[in-house]
Structures are given as structure tokens and as C-alpha cells.
Amino acid sequence: MKTEMPLSKPIRRFINTTEELLDTEISLLRQPDAEPGGTLVDVYTYDIERNVIIFPAQYVGLLKDFIIAKHCTQLMIKGAATKKGEYKVCSYTEDSVYRGLRQIYLDALKDEASKKDKLPVQKLIQMLFILFTHFNDDLNELPWNAIINASVYHRMSKIRKTQLYHVMKESKNDMDEMMEQETIVPRRYFVLNKAMFYARDMFLAKTLPADELMPVLNIPQMKKFNHLEVKEMLTTRWTHTAWYQSKVFGDNMLEIVDKPLSQVNWNAEPTLDYYFDLYKIGVNLTNHLLSYMTMKDWYVWEEPKHLLMAHENKEEYEKKALKKIFGDLISDSLEDSA
């Protein structure tokens, strides 16, 4: 890694360790329009020569450092799994798309039957694949998010306050996700989606102790959280969301998340084997979430290239699945929307 930008000591060391252990190179790139949580473009997913961590240009201090720490951890997990020849992600195939869309459609029908304002058929059909890919994205992100945050928390004590801010911000964004579609999305999926994020938040609330919060109270915009613990902050938010009556799902998922992660020795020596173990835990956790949400046959564990190909073929997969579900009825509808 060669960079002119300043980095705090633990981050610089972590980047060097990552590069050494994985025998790879990491570049840091500021971009004005980068995602607030940054992006990792890695050699284990794409055909590129070096890994790039992209972060918003306005992050010049510890906010940048936290993003780097997070993505370096992710890179370690991906790299360790690749080196062991086992790195796979949650992908989908033509058949699995059909199974997923069919299930969502059946659930949507049940919902629609009890609705006063019915969703136009065209919109309902469009929603099926959007929801399917939405869960695919979330399942490829959320379990790892919990693992990575826990790992960074235990390994980088100097950036804990920054991490807390990121977690609060991310939680807010994730909570807002899908809210506008609340009346459209079948209740079951709305609740499951929120429950996943609730479980992640509650796990992190347990992991990040309250005392780390105190220094950020100097920030006027965060004063409203004064005297609240992290758990209380996050719970207060969740109780104000529309899905709270279904909290039971979230609590069950929290158990699924908490059980494997509470067994991890987060301070063990950070070797390739250690990160490979984290990878296996993440896969295991994802599988449990898939089972709990009865989505196990919606997705397949495949190499990252498979998922990239699936994204490229997604329109075709969607078309074929819809044709299989609706038969000839769909032709007119697809042509109408074209």
C-alpha cells in the first residue's frame, strides 16, 4: 500500500498485516460520491489486480479509518476463504429464482386477499423479483456486517467511538429501508427484513458497551441520546417503527445471530485460519437465517463469479420464472410493461 493520506497507527498496521497475510495489495481511493459506508472492490470477486477500498472524499479522519478497518476485515475473511479454496457467496439460478418468486407470489396473494386497496397486478408482478434480489443482497451483507463489526470492535479499541457513530447511522438507514414500500410488500417479508436488521442491531448493542458513547455527547446533534445506553438508543428507535408488533421474529433471529458469535474468541491471534473460521461462522449463520425465513431453496452457495453472472442474467431469469408461474397470462403483462 502506498498512500499520501494520513492513517492512524492501528489502521496502517492492519492494512500491512492484511497485505502480508493475503499476499495482496490494497489501494485507498477517495471519491466524492462514494457510498457512506464505503465500498470494497476485491480481487476475490472481480478480475482485477489489486484491491481497492473506496470511501467518501469528505471523510478525512477516523470516519475514513473505520471504513478501512471494516473493509480490511471483510477482505481478510474473503481472502482466507479463497486461500482455503472455499470462498462462496449466496447466488441464484434460474430454478431458484422460480422457487423464490413463486413463494413470494403465494404469500402476496394471501396478503392481497385481506387488503382493502388491492395492488395493481402489474406492480405486484414487478415487486416479486425486486424483493427476491433485495433479500439476496441483504443476506450477502448482513451476517458479515455483524461479524465484521464485532471483530473491529475487539481489535481496534482506538476507533470504537467512530464505530458507534457508524453503527447508529447504518442502523437508521437500514431501518428506513423498505418503509416506503410497507403497504406494497407482503407483510411476512416486510417483517422478516426488519427482523434481520433488528437482530443485527441488538447483537451490536450487546457487543458495543455504553461507555464508548460518552465522548460523542459533545456533539450537539447527538445530545438527544444523552443518558441512553447503546441498547436503549437502538431499542427506542425500533419501538417507533411500524413492524414492532412482530418483535418476536427479531428476537428469534437475534438468538440465531448471537449463538454462533458468542462462541468466537475475538481476541485470538489474527491468522488466516482465524479469519477462515469467521468465514465458516458467517456461512453457518446465513444458512440458519435462510432456514428460519424458509428461503433455503431460493439461493445457492456458489463462487462470486456465479453471482456476477446471475446479475447479468437476472432479466432472463425473472422472465422465465414469471412465465412458469403465470403461463401465457404473463406475455401480455410483460409486453405491457416493456
Add this chain to the structure above:
Amino acid sequence: MTVKEADDLLRKGFSYAKRTKFKEALPYYNKALSLDPNNPEGWYLRASLLIDTGRIKEAIADCDKAISLNQNYAPAWTKKALALYNLEKYEEALFASTRAASLNGNDVTAWYLKGVCLDELDRSDEAQEAYGKSLELEIILDIEAERKKVGR
């Protein structure tokens, strides 16, 4: 007229530099400085470019020039701190970043650099203080940026 012309050239150069087109930006800065060598901003902008292109020692010279024109020009002190940090001259970088932070208490980079240098000098407690200040400022800026983005 010359000053205005120099300002225009600086603006043009900067529009290239912020798109990381350093090669294109540099002649504009050079020309601007030849027209108006008494503008500390010009030296500071060229110093920024020189750091981005790895010409650290030349960048320090430009920062010093800007500071000699205006001792209280905070951005030049911050940039000098960054250049010195890149040369691993942590004591000197600490001095420059401390000066920058005292001239402009809202400069996130200055506080952060101060923290980084203190950390490198194993003055951990003081580093945490500087990091804390830089984080507060960075969070406030981030919250403001978010607000602007959603149009509140």
C-alpha cells in the same frame, strides 16, 4: 488585472486538481504564481498538488512560502503537517498541525494529523484527545452533509 488573472488561473487549475487531473492543473498554478507570487493560496494549492503527486519536499517549500506571506494562514500549516507526516517527521508535523488547529479549531484534518503524530510519538493519551476533537468535528460535518442531501 494581473491579480484577477492569477485568481482565474488558480480556479482553473483547481477544477482540474479536484478531478485528480494533476498534470493539467500544474501549469495553471505555475502561471498563476508567476503572475501573483504574493498570494498564499496559490502556494498552498500547488503544495496540495505536489503532495498528491508525491513531491513532498517541494510541497513543504511551497507551504513555507505561503506561511511566510501569512503566518496565520491555517490551510498551509495543515498541508505542511501532512507533508511532514509523509516524511515521517512526526515532531515537526505535530508542531505544524498544532499551529493549524489553534488557528482554525474546526479543521478536522489538523486535529486528526495531530492525533496521528502524537500516536506515532507514543503519546497515546494526548492522541486520544486530538482524535476525539477531530471525530466530533467530522461527525458534525457528516450530519450536516446528510441533512443537505435529504433537503432538510
